[in-house]
Amino acid sequence: MKSFKELVASFAEVFNVSHFPKEPAGLYEPADYFLTIGGKRIRPVMCLMGNELFGEIVPDAFHVATAIELFHNFTLVHDDIMDKASLRRGLPTVHTKYDENTAILSGDVMMVVAYSYLNKINVSYLSKILGLFNRTAREVCEGQQLDVDFERRNSVSLPDYIRMIELKTSVLLAASLRMGAILGGASEGNQNELYEFGRNLGIAFQVQDDYLDAFGDPEKFGKDVGGDIRQNKKTFLMLHALEVANTQQKNELLSLMEENPADKVERVLQIFRDCDVDGWAKSLKQQYLDKSMKHLEDIAVVSSRKKPLRELADFLIQREH
Template sequence: MSFDFNFYMHSFKELVGIFAEKFNVPHFPAQPATLYEPGIYFLGIAGKRIRPVLCLMGNELFDEIHADAYHVATAIELFHNFTLLHDDIMDKAPLRRGFATVHTKYNENTALLTGDVMLIVAYEYLAKVSPQMLPRIMHLFNRTAREVCEGQQWDMDFEKRDNVTLEEYIHMIQLKTSVLLAASLKTGAILGGASEGNCLHMYEFGRNLGIAFQIQDDYLDAFGDPEKFGKEPGGDIRQNKKTFLLLRALEVANPQQKQELLRLMQENPEDKVEKVLAIFRECQVDAWARTLKQSYLEKAHQELEAVAVTGTRKQPLLELADFLVAREH
């Protein structure tokens, strides 16, 4: 049974502004400055705030935004940044969003501690959630945090393996990327008073959207327009990352193409990116990736369509989903 509400639905852009205003407050004490200043610096390198705003949108789909949703959204954003801090160390990344990473600007030990304390502060925000809602929210948050760590470990394990399957890669992406998007939407729905069935549809909407989002990410890294993408394509190719594109190419390449791909991955010649991209195009993995991305986007649409709320209220989420998957940067 569908139902409607009379309160105003915000757009994603509007909610980004509202969340930014609430988030841009001190989250850390002043001392020791050597611990907390790197955290302030890193949070200042603002991303798109997709995950916390999805929490707010998940709430607003069912009811006016609850005060608890801002606590949960803040916890989600702090947790996400904690994972990025540690990812940067593991990836030995010098830059994040065009700025020096914390371990580069300060040092690795500081970056580790800054990430740790950011996670602790995230739990402090979760503790502010009303007692009747807290157990359910905390259970989902903890499960998601564990799954994100599992996804990161699978990603690192895959770097040492030659025989990763597409199914294994999709499973890893679900854990590393999708579950946090899905949990953000579901926690918002829980706070909005949604039924268990609607909460599940919201979670599945986010899970499928996350996979489509990652396919687009892999696609842009290989085939993106440098002027729109903001950097030269081929970063994943240079690092031999087992992306959707590489796994598909290894799966469908003829013996000569596969031998050449493996040679390029092993020898890393100067023209590696150009030659790998040529094989990708010969194997039509660019067209395949666009089709696969669309299939996951359609699955996401179907899950959102199944939510028992009037269609007009879903429009901001539909528009955001289409934007995230069609983006060129």
């Protein structure tokens, strides 16, 4: 069995080639460019791990992992246009380096090529994998739409927000594991447990991401702390704060969001602390992590095979004790 790190290296070896023809360069060069700016390749590695939990990694798992990573990158290219994001991982996004039309079309073709990789697998698995891939791809689009919708709404309930995160982020993590499990010959029951492991882990990860954006150590976090607050993003923390704050705190939050004073981040954080939003977020993250680990335990394979998935959870989530 391979460790998480070894799987990252194995996948990189397969994935770090060009997935496109040379011409027309205006279409394929931007797609190649975007893939070379990196990313942690979490999803494809999860697919390999899902396979290895139940048996030796089959060559098809690399095809599916590649399809997943291409699909994920397609969503990023299009999301960056929608979010008007000019940088990703410190480098220009496709629509910034080239233009919007290029980003639309190069994104489209990345998605088509993702489906071409799916079609390389043994036909006995094809319909099942394709079905899960399609359902997940649709859900990811729905999640992105809900994200856009929520940014325009005045209030969003916590369950609605969790549902959005689930669709936008968690289902692809969960489906990546499950696709691997299908190729590894897992039973339906084990596939479900693994999917739920991934789904809950994804939510825990997002809670942590929101937490670190507000309370993280700028050195360790690697990005600007307070960015979500400055942009008035509806995060787990803000939604909870607006729910539990007293009238005075709530009014202050709302006026800070409207007026954007220079000390906005500090003042919002102070209200967050006064409402124990930080403690609440830690505990919410822990709840989802616990659920996640419970599903991992309930998978009927010998415990030692689950080690890489525990490593994955450790890598994604800084656990509390």
